[in-house]
Amino acid sequence: MKISTDLLIVGGGPAGAVVAGTAKKYYPEKKILILKEKETGVIPCGIPYMVSSLAKPEDNIMSLTPLEKSGIEIKVDKAISLDKMEKKVTGHSNDEYFYEKLVLAIGSKPMIPPVAGIELENIFPIKKDFNYLSDMMNKLKKSQNVLILGGGFIGVEFADELASSEEKKNIYLVEMMPQILSFSFDDEFASLARGKLESKGVKIMTDIKVKEFSGRQTVEKATLSDGSILDIDAVVGGIGDVPNTELAREAGIDIGRGKGIWTDEYMRTSASSVFAVGDCAGKRDFFTRKDAPVKLASVATAEARIAGTNLYELKSIHQIHGTIGVFSTYIDGLVMGSAGLTENAAKTENFDFVTGESEVTDKHPGKMPGCSKIKIKLIFSKDSGILIGGQVAGSFSAGEIINIISMAIEKHFTASEMETFQMATHPYLTPPPTKYHLVIAAQDALKKL
Amino acid sequence: MKISTDLLIVGGGPAGAVVAGTAKKYYPEKKILILKEKETGVIPCGIPYMVSSLAKPEDNIMSLTPLEKSGIEIKVDKAISLDKMEKKVTGHSNDEYFYEKLVLAIGSKPMIPPVAGIELENIFPIKKDFNYLSDMMNKLKKSQNVLILGGGFIGVEFADELASSEEKKNIYLVEMMPQILSFSFDDEFASLARGKLESKGVKIMTDIKVKEFSGRQTVEKATLSDGSILDIDAVVGGIGDVPNTELAREAGIDIGRGKGIWTDEYMRTSASSVFAVGDCAGKRDFFTRKDAPVKLASVATAEARIAGTNLYELKSIHQIHGTIGVFSTYIDGLVMGSAGLTENAAKTENFDFVTGESEVTDKHPGKMPGCSKIKIKLIFSKDSGILIGGQVAGSFSAGEIINIISMAIEKHFTASEMETFQMATHPYLTPPPTKYHLVIAAQDALKKL
DSSP, rough: OOOSSSSSOOOOOHHHHHHHHHHHHHHHTTTTEESSSSSSEOOOGGGGTTOOOOOOSSGEOOHHHHHHHHTTTEEEEEEEEEETEEEEEEEETTTTOSSSSSEEEEOOOEEEOOOBBSSSSSSOOOSSSSSHHHHHHHHHOOSEEEEEESHHHHHHHHHHHHSSSSSOOEEEESSSSSTTTTOOOHHHHHHHHHHHHHHHHEEOOOOOOEEEEOOBBBEEEEEEEEEEETOOOEEOOOSEEEOOOHHHHTTTTTTTTTSSSSTTTSBBBBTTTEEEEEHHHHHHHHOSSSSSOOOOOOHHHHHHHHHHHHSSSSSSOOOOBBOEEEEEEETTTTTEEEEEEHHHHHHHTTTOEEEEEEESSSSSSTTSSSSSSSEEEEEEETTTTEEEEEEEETTTTTTHHHHHHHHHHHHTTHHHHHHTTOOOOOOTOOOOOOGGGGHHHHHHHTTOO | EEEOOOOEEESSSHHHHHHHHHHHHHHHTEEEEEESSSSSSSEEEEEEEETTSSSSSSEEEEHHHHHHHHHHHEEEEEEEEEEEEEEEEEETTSSSOOOSEEEOOEEEEEEEOOOOOTSSSEEEOSSHHHHHHHHHHHHHOOOOEEEEEEOOHHHHHHHHHHHSSSSSOOEEEEESSSSSTTTOOOOOHHHHHHHHHHHHTTTTEEEOOOOEESSSSSSEEEEOOOOOOOOHHHHHHOOOOEEEHHHHHHHTBOOOTTSSOOTTTTTTSSTEEEEOOGGGBOOBBBBTOOOOOOOOOOHHHHHHHHHHSSSOOOSSSSOOBBBBBEEEEETTTEEEEEEEEEEEHHHTTTEEEEEEEEEEEESSSSSSOOOEEEEEEEETTTOOOOEEEEEEEEEEEHHHHHHHHHHEEEEEEEEHHHTTTTOOOTTSSOOOGGGGGHHHHHHHHHHOO
């Protein structure tokens, strides 16, 4: 069947959905069709929470019903080829979709490490597929010994959730770097997360790799690079994702240095009328213009808004100066956030910088009910005094504090400006005005500037 | 006795303390002396929480011990006159203090409304005096019927705390404006606070004044402007504060239009070597340069940092473009914040503006434990698209969301920039990336721009 539409969006994840919603606002007269691969989608960041925080896996389903109600058409089909001259996508169903504008929001797929035995049953890379994940949750529930491969955000969140589940389990977290979360946090922050997980019984092994998985049909053992052997029933893979680019590559669309589809500042690819957003699109680092290997729904949705606004004309000058990389996570009450460069990354990139630190109460006076600590580190470029990174560990407020830091980075806030930042303080909500976390950290840095 | 110092700070509240701490960092060789009026100081924003959140009034004492330990001298004495030619302050003790640089951080005093009977016992204006407040807390504990005069932040917080106290009380909140909190919130936000307080049993009366207090020695009755009479045992006054300026005025230092001591951008008064910071100093509004009647410890401490840094030379170019006015409050779990102009204020000042609203979950998916709603309103200048105000109501995260809004105002963020703001989102901490509160509100405004 030949189907014609104005805007064709390939991919029904957060990026695809936001392109559709944004385009509907700016170009209400256009016909919009989303092709999605699976009937039932999931909210990507909610996947670890299907283990125990959410009552049932269905609570993490991503619904596109509001989009359908607004008149956007949705079809389950897998795009298998793209003809950029004919402006046509062909689906697995053999249907042909003709477009005026095309947005590729085709996401990423889990990286599969080249480890012997990786194909055994009960080894679960994280696929954004509801039925797969539901089955995986069932099997994890029955597993006594679970190995988590990779100590990034996904690995750490799975470890926390598995350690919180009703059934007592042995949980091994295996990370090849010397510390967990080391791409986003310096050691003094990462070690807080590590301590929290270890106090819940998670066995964390760093600076070590899995050499081999073995078992008859189902995984039974993991042999580590130091020769030790763990008895295991299941593996959760959290070592990262690679962009889905086959469709674009085969259509002759340029791929960037960092393996994602190349786009300009407005998410336009090298092919006329074809945009790419989200995990499948390449990212440029805010600080260095290098490739940024960031796969985040928050970045994907920001890109989707840029594409959606500017599909038919460049309506809005968007200076997405690059991807900052802003992350937050939650480990059993400990909230951690990171934005921009860590101290380690700043060293690697050869920045001349100073750091400023603070550790204060998150309410005031310190005797307020529920008062706990909040720890901040800010990293400033030395000569210019400009903020290039920040980390926070604390309670619930930390989840938005990291977004203050991100905005400050985006707007090139200096240490001096941060020192006199006009903020609200309140006994139940923040440190005292004399000790506001970001201000004290900026002051600490200013002493060294 | 004649006492000589390098830096003399009059006032031991948050502003005075921060001047001292900052000066100590930047000018470690200078001798610093703080004169404070009372032996025991209190944390101003913590005063309402001495009623019930804090276990005992002593938990709200503001300690200057860390300053003393760092070598700063502290003396209890009341400054009664200032000779700017001789560079001398005379204390109530008759001691004379000679300075090289003087900072006035002499704060404000409660406004006393011209109501008959206001001098009766058990009518308590809020004085920042520990012994006075301790006594007041005792008397409030024993009072069955309490009238709170003024529905601003202090009044609302006292109402919430009194309604939470163990002893059942009748609490009347009397406000002359048509709504509580109306200087900082538009009606749809203020009414959330009102609903919360009313559901706790607080009787809120708006658009009405107290005409007279009566009683023999102690207050017994309040007659309102509509003729009704309330039986009361105590009154808490929360109608605002006026800057303490006598010392400066009598010394011939300029007072600004808005009743506070006039200062330049570096907090320098009209007298050589004399600075003024905090409640006693005049404020200029960020948007209009009019007088801003803002009395906030967060503003005071920002000013104190500017003064402390620049006492002996202008070390740091501080462009405090004016006072934004950023507030947050907490009413029994409901967190509310306001920054910049409300819609009402924008109308009054004759801005051409559009608003953008959002109401989303504060976690995601919506079934995450503890998930509640967050409501945002942003106000953008129509032609320039620049953010001029914002309000938020929600759970704990709202306390720092208002500070993101404040930073966005300070940095002239546009609606377009907010739409593609790079933020971290997380199931436990924020709405989904497809529905981040500030982004959705910006989009809503963009449709109208």
